[in-house]
Amino acid sequence: MDIIKGGVCAPKGFTANGVHCGIRKNRTKRDIALIYSEKKASAAAVYTTNLVKGAPLTVTKNNIADGKAQAIVCNSGNANTCNANGIEIAEKMCAVTAKHLNIKSDDIVVASTGVIGQELSIEPIENSMAELCAGLGDHSDFAAEGIMTTDVAKKEIAVSFTIGGKECRIGGIAKGSGMIHPNMATMHVFITTDCAISSEMLQKALSEDITKTFNMISIDGDTSTNDMVTVLANGMAENEEITSAGEDFNEFCKALNTVTVYLCRCIAGDGEGATKLLECTVSGADKEETAKTVARSVICSSLTKAAMFGADANWGRVLCAIGYSGAEIDVNKVDVAFSSPKGTIDVCKNGSGVDFSEEKAKEILLEKEINIIVNLNSGSEKAVAWGCDLTYDYVKINGDYRT
């Protein structure tokens, strides 16, 4: 498997674009994105479990009920959620996109991200659709920008791999930032592939993958109303279609996982206001679920996150988060270490502190990527979760988000 350029446009037959349509006041920021497949594609998606769901999710769910889609349209700056006319606007977004692409309205995945509870006007979307469609091309980066809200960095990746002697590609873009605490589905992630795979197997691959990737991230403990991960597979790599489990399916899942783990790390590291990516690796668990519960609890702890921001090796907060995670563990067996490119330092053995050099710990924790390594010493199961530090800027960004 190779990492390649091109993002969502790397797979054959996919083009993309992003423009400024005017939902956001800042004219230099693209605020609508479009991804288009020459051929109708197998489509799979997972959605937020929040009972308050964005109107676009309801419309998308209906549109891909037949397992097929051909385009993805997504605006940023307004979530089209908790508005009385939400469904109507989401359907209009599909209709206007379909008209310009000359495809069917129910072959469109529609998504919105931004402020909740402000009516989304269809006008700027209608007015910019001709330009958006005319500019479709090798512009994964424009689409990646078009879906950003408070994200600082664009998030895109593509990989190539071989199935049945045919070269296949998977590409993905994502937006993350705030209100991220996935539970079954998360954020906006749009993935394309030219691999031929049935809708059923595509859904299976995605649903299994997210339990170890997007459901293991948290920025702020808030599960969004609008999260979704969508994959379109147009089959243009001309491999024999994957219709059941087996070697080809495993290869596909491996490539998909490379894309999703990369995007997870991007989303966590670019959490609102974040200065650091936190990775918590839990090993030695009796069950995988125990390892997951512990890893998630650690990266969700506000106190641990604030300590990491301050490069303070306050490991007691890690122990505390393990203790209240709800997982049944033996506290007296727990080891904790901090690791980064500057080295690894043991801070706790068997549930009690060990002597360590504060100077060395500071050096390790001043890095941009920190791994919190937990060994429960009670089995062989493991899990990884990703998060970020809690900073002044998170508060700043969210103290006045709507203006």
Place this chain on the structure above:
Amino acid sequence: MDIIKGGVCAPKGFTANGVHCGIRKNRTKRDIALIYSEKKASAAAVYTTNLVKGAPLTVTKNNIADGKAQAIVCNSGNANTCNANGIEIAEKMCAVTAKHLNIKSDDIVVASTGVIGQELSIEPIENSMAELCAGLGDHSDFAAEGIMTTDVAKKEIAVSFTIGGKECRIGGIAKGSGMIHPNMATMHVFITTDCAISSEMLQKALSEDITKTFNMISIDGDTSTNDMVTVLANGMAENEEITSAGEDFNEFCKALNTVTVYLCRCIAGDGEGATKLLECTVSGADKEETAKTVARSVICSSLTKAAMFGADANWGRVLCAIGYSGAEIDVNKVDVAFSSPKGTIDVCKNGSGVDFSEEKAKEILLEKEINIIVNLNSGSEKAVAWGCDLTYDYVKINGDYRT
């Protein structure tokens, strides 16, 4: 019932003191507290559910297994948790206190609060015990200061009420601030009363009370390792001892609830870095548990907390937190309003936004106490939860807590 002065020393037969013993470097801050009852008292307590438990909790649990205690000793600056010698030190704290008070070591409630995972030296405690005991008197405020960590304000209250024609009193002090997300028990709260009540009924009163008080607060979602609420009842009011449910017990519970709700609001309003007390009142629920779940979810939402810091009426985040709370509710029936001494403003009806004056909303949200009023319009059950805003100072305090 009247609010009276005197804190934990208001009930007959109770004295208290607090001194600087040297655990904290700041010599102007008292860091050890003592509460003493002339007569041995009925004792009840609730403890954190965190699997990582401070050593003092284990020792206290053993000491009051017989339902009796006569003194409470608590240091701040060090939690005596996750240390190999934790139990030994907690027992030494009891022994040295007992020796100076000339009471039994197992009649002592011992507690510690502060940094986790640093060994607590017995020396400063031993060296200051004579001074601490000699100064016992009407000094509830010294004790309240002695248990503070990053708390800005002392938290104390007392009430008087009548049982069987006898005037009784309940007093309480508390420390809160960070690592507060109670689950069955919380923080350090020490309550005294001269009401005569059996250990069993005292425990019943406390255990029932906390489900509507301390378990409905959250500062940061982190359930501490050292939380406990303790009540000592020495019977010196000479009422007929309460040994069963009935009118007297109800009177006692009502008075206890006045004390605990007051302390809850103090703890929430003085959360680490907080500038505002948030109160979320949920009504119209089908079940009390639903109302509690929703209220807790709203006051735990980092995004809602940050919006309140910025006085931003971003009610979509309230809806979002209701949606992911886990409670089964009908989103399309939910009403939300913001209220403060400056007035009340409706922001959401039937799950969708309503037009409101941003100017008026800002005026309301700039106040120090904000009530987030949620009506689920699906029944008659209700609940209240308390929290605080998320601010730059929370991050500052917790980015470098240990130094």
